[in-house]
Amino acid sequence: MKILVTGGAGYVGSTLVPMLLEQGHRVRVLDNLKFGGHGLLPCCQNRFFEFRKGDVCDAATAKSAVEGMDAIIHLAAIVGYPACKKEPQLAQAVNVEGTRNLLGARAKDTRFVFASTGSIYGSIPDYVCNEETPRAPITLYGETKGQAEQMVLDAGNGVAYRFATAFGASNRMRLDLMPNDFTYQAVKNRNLIVYEGGFKRTFVHVRDMARSFIFALERWDEVKDDVYNVGHESMNFTKEDVARKILEHVNFYLHFAEVGSDADQRNYEVSYEKIRKKGFETTVDLDRGIAELVRAAQLIEFQNPFANV
Incomplete structure (x- = not known):
């Protein structure tokens, strides 16, 4: 399968991309390298790895990146409350408009897996949230992810994952988690x-996050056109x-x-x-x-x- 991973040089992407390559997939990464690309250096040994430096906010770049792909795993985002608060306009542009660009450029039969977040639930301590719980984000991060998630579901042939709080060691480490x-x-x-x-x-290890994307692609007909919380009680x-x-x-x-x-x-x-x-x-x-x-x-x-x- 030919797979585009946006934000593939990031915390989750640098864990996911090697997994996809090990399974024999052809992987194209689109990333603006805001946090560098060192985490993907070992992938360069694989002839099925392709890297493109670019930004999902640029419609032409997005259109070129999705061309010929069987699936898109969309990780590129301004992630977390502090980063979105620091650059709110950029957060809106990347998290919402970047997603719109990719959805508009892809072929209808191209699978689209979107990394959303449990942050869209806000602060609800009185009961257990499930996928039917109304979105009630209290941060810009949660708001933008909620908007993008809805676009993915409305567009069809997509899956949205609401991840628990990530943790664990990655090739592109994050210490803000x-x-x-x-x-x-x-x-x-x-x-x-x-x-x-x-x-x-609730927490989920970065390798389990990566595994969940592979799971979606392998069980596509069973999971598509829906939203799932990803983690464990x-x-x-x-x-x-x-x-x-x-x-x-x-x-x-x-x-x-x-x-x-x-x-x-x-x-x-x-x-x-x-x-x-x-x-x-x-x-x-x-x-x-x-x-x-x-x-x-x-x-x-x-x-x-x-x-x-």
């Missing part, structure tokens, strides 16, 4: 301050739970603060029964993921340009 950040601070600073420790989120934890799990792997000072708040007020539980009934199960639990992150944190070094030591 809560479990990744907590683990890095514990390993490097031997200190972690947690506020709003009772807030709940067993991975629903409070911030305190995550911090205490890290304590099982790293010796550090953990403090729970009485003051302080998270502007991204996600606090909810989610049902993943729908995709599980289709046959998809996650494989990486929190303990295994944290152990992996501890090893990864030991490899990450930042040089302070203002220090002499």
Whole structure:
């Protein structure tokens, strides 16, 4: 299968693209390299790998990228509350208009898998969210993803995945994700301050995210034209739970603060029964993921340009 992966040099893409290549697919990546392309360097050894530097916001670039493709996995986005708040116009352009460009350029029989987010549920602590729960985003990130998700479903021959909070080591690492950040601070600073420790989120490992895209392409007729939460109920934890799990792997000072708040007020539980009934199960639990992150944190070094030591 010929597959276009937008944002393929990013956190999820740099995990997914090698998987697709290993399965024998021909993979074209479209990415503007805002965060570099080092995560894809090993893919260059594969003759079925093609890279194009470009932006989904440019309609001509999008049209050229989708040409000849059997499937599109759309990852390119301004991801997360802080990034969208920092550049709101860019978030709207990439997350919404970029998706519109790709949908408008593809052939009708080209499969379209869209990376949405559980953030569209907002803060609903009183009951378990499922795919029928009304969208109630409280951030620009959730709003733009909700708009794009609806366009994908309206266009047909598409699947939208509402992912739990991602975590885990990737070829293009992110330290802004809560479990990744907590683990890095514990390993490097031997200190972690947690506020709003009772807030709940559900987590999904980056490799399971990648696997879910492959699952959709392999079961297309069974899953198409629908939306699915992707994660597992067993991975629903409070911030305190995550911090205490890290304590099982790293010796550090953990403090729970009485003051302080998270502007991204996600606090909810989610049902993943729908995709599980289709046959998809996650494989990486929190303990295994944290152990992996501890090893990864030991490899990450930042040089302070203002220090002499």
